[in-house]
Amino acid sequence: MGGVPRVVLDLLRNLPKDKFEFTLMLNLYQGELIQDIPKDINLITIEKGKEQMSSSPIIQKMQLAWRRLKLEIYDRFPSLLYAIKVPEQYDIEVSPGYAEFDMVLNSPNKKSRKIGWFHSDVGYDKDEDRVMSRIEKMKRFDFMIFGSKQTRQVIEDLYQVTYPxxxxxxxxxxxKEVLKKAELFVHNYNTKFPVFSSMGRLHNRKGYHTLMNVHKRLLDDGFLHKIAIVGGGNEMENLINQRKQLGVEDSFILLDTQTNPYPYIKAADYFILPTQSESYPLVIGEVMCMRKPIISTNVGGIAEMIEDGIDGVLIKYNENEMYEAMKSFITNPTLVQKLIGGTENAENKFDENEIYRQITEVFENQYKLKLKNERV
Structure with missing residues (x-):
């Protein structure tokens, strides 16, 4: 479950099959989106997911240890991985995110064109060694695709590195898919107070701990409301503990991962994205097309999606700005109605066919370069 896997699956469904034959390679066959893998593509699975393992805790622990060892061996010896799992030669190999950079760059298939995809804001990451490692790896790809203008520009601004x-x-x-899913069932928060929804992976950089602090401040100041978060992740336990400490168990709702999150967003009055780091988050466009008033931190490529004060409100990542924006939504119905009106033509912002055309063009050009190099 996650933004990048959803993007990959959508491309596998919609890029032209008369031009490309696709193979999806998974390290682990697990996750909520497994069921959405198109049936008409080739699938390579390196290792089983937990769902295919023994229900016995002891046996499963041994299976997980053995799986981890094999993945470490494959990581160290990619030629062995390809010899066992990847019998075919491919024209193009694509890394959909930085987590897969090494796997694609270390492929023993030397003749394939290597394409990297980068969705992250390096301006957020304070680990300079990690950032420079990713920047250097991106130089090794034959071609790079960046998920927003800001994602590429911030690398040039901070590190003076460009990617011609x-x-x-x-x-x-x-x-259309989002709007249809939003109608599949009706959710009711059973409250007379306004509800803010949010959706994202529960990671520290997503800012939900800060949102909870602001939520508590607003309640203490008499601005009654609820917040519902759709998403799971490694911050769940910390957020549950923080919620208990602040005494907001009834008003800060953690809905965990939902296969269909859209009815929960539709049932809310507003949407807020309190993240510290993003590239081009799908959820902003999805919620905008659902005609929900949005508050979002101005990070990554979000300013390329939201026109501040017209179809959403952009804020800095700090408690005071978040507090004032949420307070204005709760107390200023005129502002809320203006933002809803601003989303009237939101669908025109997101032309999926143009995006498919752009990606098709990149793949075709890289294939032509491969053929050219082979003739030389």
């Missing part, structure tokens, strides 16, 4: 062989392609936002 690159382009910016936004992630596809499936407007």
């Amino acid at each position: 062989k690159s382009t910016v392609i936004y992630n596809v936002i499936k407007v």
